[in-house]
Amino acid sequence: MLPNQNYTVSVQNLPDYFTLSPATAQATFDEGTTEQQLEFCLSATQQVNDLNVRLLPINESRPGFASNYQLVVQNMGTATTAAQVTIQYDSQFQTYASANPEPSTTGSNLLTFAIPEIHPFELQYVNVTFQNAAPPVLIGGEALTLTASISPDVNDATPLDNSFNLVQPVVNSYDPNDKQVLQGSQVHIDQAGEYLDYIIRFQNTGSASAVNVRIADALHANLDWNTFSPVSSSHNYRLAITENNQVSFIFDNINLPHESENEAASHGFVAYKIKPVQTVEVGDVVSGNASIFFDYNAPIITNSASTTFVESLGVAESGVFESLSIYPNPAKDILRIQADASIHISE
Template sequence: MSRFLLLILITLGFQFAQSQCTPATQFEFSNFTGTSVQLNWQSTGSATFWEVEFGVAPYTQGSGGVIIATAANNMIISGLTPGVQYEFYIRSICGNQSSVFTGPLYVPGNYNFISGNVSYDVDMNGCTTTDPAAVGLQITATDSSSGIAFQAVTDVNGAYSLYVPDGIFDVSSTMLTSSITSSPVSATINFPNPSNSAVQDFCLTPIAVAQDIAVSIIPLLQARPGFDVSYDVRVMNQGTVPVSDALQFTYPNDLMTLLTAVPAVTASTANTLSWTYSLQPLQTLTYELSFNLNTPTDPNFPLNAGDVINLSASTYLTGADVNLLNNTDNLYQTLVNSYDPNDKTCLEGKTIAPDMIGEYLDYMIRFENTGTASAINVRVKDVIDTSKFDIDSFVPLSSSHEYYASITNGNEIEFYFDDINLDFNDATNDGYVLFKIKTLNSLTVGDSFDNTAEIYFDFNFPIITNTETVTISTTASVADPTENSILLFPNPSQDLIQLNSSYAINSLEIYDVQGRLQSQYDASTTDFESPISIVKLSKGVYFLIVKSDQGQETLKFIKK
């Protein structure tokens, strides 16, 4: 078995005279959360250290479990797998002598299981087996006394499962929109009960007609010059009515070459892929894309570490959509060379505009098993800075493998990939988790926030990711442009838009989503290095066609 994160081995190169060192007494546990436990004992005799050994029950002492040494007469052990019972043993260390091991102490003594299904009452006659499953919905069980929250996400069948200790729990579902209500809104479950298990289903019902489509780009690999890179593009119907529309994905075709698109595109141009889609409420579609990036020796458009590629995904919904901000997702991805495959990234970039204060940011944590054996369990821990983020707004979005999440100690989010059996071969040894969380409204321009994540493979010491720092800036979205690229910012915007181009612009035209010309500008009358007013435009999505000696490029922006 692998060693635990707090593993400290004390190697004593001599024989212990066990009869002269008395064992600890009153060996017991407290403060069990499902993922951590506090061990307590009383010291006796001349003991100066204690060794605790444990393993998954049934466990035989001395069979190669985890050994932890401490000079205190208590310790907190974290990284436990919820729903798994452990056996603990302890012995005293008295200088050059040791006592016999005492135990086992079983942790937890009681463990409880909550499960259920979540359905969407599409025909509004009560949830039945014919109604669609609510996929990717967050279910939370909160301990009424400690406030500790245990969370899970519904799977493709709308099912969820939660492991909780004894206590009284408030169980509820998290709605992505106020246009949908849940029955029940919440339920109280008291453990222990005779079976140590409970079933709680939820039925979701629309209470208003609302159209809300959300688009997101998920980078599955870091971008390295000359290598392949992959993305998932997700389209989710967060509204209450079916929607049929089109998805458009734009990429710099001079810098990257399309390899595969699944499902196949409906239409395409040199730098744009399009699909038509139909989505029922709470349904999600995923489009899998792979590209090959140019090398540093490309004769026309070389790529190097530090260059930025700009990708955009959007759907064409107009004013009927209740939230136009999430109809478009822009990804500014910085190229790297050699890199640590265990990392954390803010998908909005290292700078965000002031209008993102109080809005959601998307974070991806990637992990890769670079060891020599499969990882049976993987745990990802992210401590949220509650002086910068609203922990109550946390929403898990996506992952490479099935998992469940919990929030403990008020700000510690943990993602559990139990029985993942993550391989150690290059082709199958990686995974990720994606979530979103809102910044606080109290933040101001110039504020920054940084964060790291801890990744645990079985009982090994954690791998610490990079520190991801994000700054609020009035020049957010402006990155060093790659050759023959144009950046538009801020996006979305209410009054002005600005272009940052590596070459001279001759003219530009603004069209609405119906293809109607709204404005046009010429270099003889317009300074394209100055902001351009969009005050007269109505709220919605627009396309900006930029023409230069290098050709034509189409950008998209949202007028707030």
């Protein structure tokens, strides 16, 4: 709860091709005031095309079970546009089951979704379900690779976020309350200026419905809180950021059923993206866990999601590694090497 006083409000993380009027606004909270509406006017200073896409794993991938994903499409440009989004997947390990909205076309390993229009700053979502192959075709310790792409990408201001590669480990059992960084445990230092995507998933495994759920997430010192941007969630929530790095996702009156009452509805998630600080160097680490509070119970502490910034060896001498996907990392029994195109290496 904010103390009763005057506050200066500004808009953070605004692209430099928009101007804001006014630059700041004043909000006054006194006794009995819990909400105020402030108005800002955004104006584009130039015409910019800027679409981006993300692919979120809503649940873990297990052999023989269904995996749910959410496509998140955003228009950060200055004009309303139409778009087309594709998901490429490995048909050896997964088969398409369903989607909402449905794809405009389906292929043996490709789904295409048509978006008639998407407005500036608008987010649109596509929920997709795949059926995973059963053992021995797919076993725990392997990984599923999916790639989402969005077009048109001609003259896009940030073309790197027009595609999103998701490498998802296959597990046999899992903790339903977890935190993941979708870029994985290592990020090349050349990508240090790009967003890191986090998803925190939770499930009510108690014996009664949870009226309220709160997720507390302390941002690591190597993350720039000014670039924090919500991406998606399973339920409505309010967001509180204090002391520049203490983030709380507050699900008031979520009334989340317990697992025995309704297993499918007992799950929830929240996803956000954030950039590292500009001073990160090779060897620097971003890590952190989350605390999940169900009503007045003691918090459930998730695993720690950790990313290290690395400098790959040999990439400057050869472009081969840019065409290879090597997974899972770490590997136990099987290491898969997948090439995007034919590769010829001569001595």
